[in-house]
Amino acid sequence: MAESSSSLPPLCEKISYKSYFQRAADLTILGLLFSLLLHRILHMTQNDNVWLVAFLCESCFSIVWLLTTCIKWSPAETKTYPDRIDERVHDLPSVDIFVPTADPVREPPIIVVNAVLSLLAINYPTNKLACYVSDDGCSPLTYFSLKEASKFAKIWVPFCKKYNVRVRAPFRYFLNPLATTKGSEFSRDWQMTKREYEKLCRKVEIATGDSHWSDADDDFEAFSNTKPNDHSTIVKVIWENKGGVGDVTEVPHFVYISREKRPNYLHHYKAGAMNFLVRVSGLMTNAPYMLNVDCDVYANEADVVRQAMCVFLQGSSNPNHCAFVQYPQESYDSTTDTLTVFQSFMVRGLAGIQGPIYLGSGCFHTRRVMYGLSPEDVEANGSLSSLATRELLAADSLPRGFGNSKEMVKSVVEALQIKSNPQHILTNSIEAAQEVGHCDYEYQTNWGKTIGWLYDSMTEDLNTSIDIHSRGWTSSYVSPNPPAFLGSMPAEVSEALLQQRRWLTGSMEVLFNKQSQSLSYFIVSCLLIAYSTTLSCFPR
Ligand SMILES: O=c1ccn([C@@H]2O[C@H](COP(=O)(O)OP(=O)(O)O[C@H]3O[C@H](CO)[C@@H](O)[C@H](O)[C@H]3O)[C@@H](O)[C@H]2O)c(=O)[nH]1
Numbered sequence: 001m002a003e004s005s006s007s008l009p010p011l012c013e014k015i016s017y018k019s020y021f022q023r024a025a026d027l028t029i030l031g032l033l034f035s036l037l038l039h040r041i042l043h044m045t046q047n048d049n050v051w052l053v054a055f056l057c058e059s060c061f062s063i064v065w066l067l068t069t070c071i072k073w074s075p076a077e078t079k080t081y082p083d084r085i086d087e088r089v090h091d092l093p094s095v096d097i098f099v100p101t102a103d104p105v106r107e108p109p110i111i112v113v114n115a116v117l118s119l120l121a122i123n124y125p126t127n128k129l130a131c132y133v134s135d136d137g138c139s140p141l142t143y144f145s146l147k148e149a150s151k152f153a154k155i156w157v158p159f160c161k162k163y164n165v166r167v168r169a170p171f172r173y174f175l176n177p178l179a180t181t182k183g184s185e186f187s188r189d190w191q192m193t194k195r196e197y198e199k200l201c202r203k204v205e206i207a208t209g210d211s212h213w214s215d216a217d218d219d220f221e222a223f224s225n226t227k228p229n230d231h232s233t234i235v236k237v238i239w240e241n242k243g244g245v246g247d248v249t250e251v252p253h254f255v256y257i258s259r260e261k262r263p264n265y266l267h268h269y270k271a272g273a274m275n276f277l278v279r280v281s282g283l284m285t286n287a288p289y290m291l292n293v294d295c296d297v298y299a300n301e302a303d304v305v306r307q308a309m310c311v312f313l314q315g316s317s318n319p320n321h322c323a324f325v326q327y328p329q330e331s332y333d334s335t336t337d338t339l340t341v342f343q344s345f346m347v348r349g350l351a352g353i354q355g356p357i358y359l360g361s362g363c364f365h366t367r368r369v370m371y372g373l374s375p376e377d378v379e380a381n382g383s384l385s386s387l388a389t390r391e392l393l394a395a396d397s398l399p400r401g402f403g404n405s406k407e408m409v410k411s412v413v414e415a416l417q418i419k420s421n422p423q424h425i426l427t428n429s430i431e432a433a434q435e436v437g438h439c440d441y442e443y444q445t446n447w448g449k450t451i452g453w454l455y456d457s458m459t460e461d462l463n464t465s466i467d468i469h470s471r472g473w474t475s476s477y478v479s480p481n482p483p484a485f486l487g488s489m490p491a492e493v494s495e496a497l498l499q500q501r502r503w504l505t506g507s508m509e510v511l512f513n514k515q516s517q518s519l520s521y522f523i524v525s526c527l528l529i530a531y532s533t534t535l536s537c538f539p540r
């Protein structure tokens, strides 16, 4: 683990982006708004209901402006130094990677395959990684494509590590032509790897067109007579890195899961899938950190896990430390995005207060925090306090909170006590994994209430991060350049979004864009001054 010495350079630093001009401008507008409200109040008795309605509307706007000003007040983000982690941390912690997918038509398997390959090839000890794909579509085609991808991974992962490839999603990597002389070792490897990738794409394409290919294969029996909303739990260990030592030729564990679905049961969409992923990974690898990547997003930076570890391990002796590390969401095939504006002002602003909100994809969580731990439950050295040990690990409270699986309860105890996980065989946990995938497993437990991803909100992301922050944890926003993760947007979605968002994005950009910010402040101030002057010239 990390050596603690204050004389060593930090693994990460919080960088503030205070702008005194922006603060002055925000305060001026706030001042003008309040004087306007004061004017309304002072002349309230001499005026009619229209005056009152105007006052209420302006009050709402002023409150929104005040909140926005507070959030934007001290923007920050975290800069990491992944090179330093190698000298300092000799035994990096394990990470379980979750990729949820739901629909083989809207999320074509080749996209999911690329997301998964980019993650399997990440620059991190292979024996410390495990990748779990949850398929809410219960699609044999997705399972077939992932199985084929795992075969290609045995060529792709060593290739990426040997030549230090940065973008490890093959479809992006092979967009660039070979930039070296023919006949060299690299060029031979490159061409062979490209041929294998093209073979993989063809296999997936042929399987997409033909619906009978899986009939004769026993491995696909679990998918016979299933519907996406009516089937039993399926757990398949696609690849197990048995006896892995972290060598560059190894491929991390790779597991396919699809939880039970029945027509009359609520399944809670992505949040439900995430909680099932947490349980299955708890039973199989129980890593202390979890990374969540949507199936149409790939790792654009091979060092993304080491960067996140810089944040988690920097303050590992500080109990009031980071619960999650969020990377920005960006897409490579869309130029205008409301998200960019939202992230650069609001998320960075929040990052300067208690930490950014959880945005969904591209986020690392600590398992213990998702199991409901609060900062006061943790001692300075990271172990559980004696009070927390008594309360949280009480024999009757664990099954009540986490459900009736004995194996699950055992894995929760180990995770809360940060016991190192003795390597065990993944396939031995298949039965337990199927049990925790039952529709009614979560019935009368705390899953979705105080444990895991929370249910019953417009977006599980916001609700979950509010809960984590309200317990007293902080979070970090790491925004490297080029971005760590990139999502894709199918052309039609991207066009529809553009139509829908063009006006909003345009106007937000005018307000927030760096170049036009001073101008927009000037215009807003002029309008407010003109408005207040007009009002005071015509007092009634
Ligand atoms: O029943 C479901 C529905 C969705 N998903 C998966 O969840 C992810 C996100 O769902 P999607 O419908 O693609 O939502 P988006 O609007 O594209 O994603 C935004 O909204 C999500 C949910 O609020 C966030 O997690 C994402 O990071 C954010 O980009 C995808 O990988 C889906 O396959 C499931 O696994 N099961």
Ligand SMILES: [Mn+2]
Pocket (backbone or CB within 6 Å): 294, 296
């Ligand atoms: Mn999506």
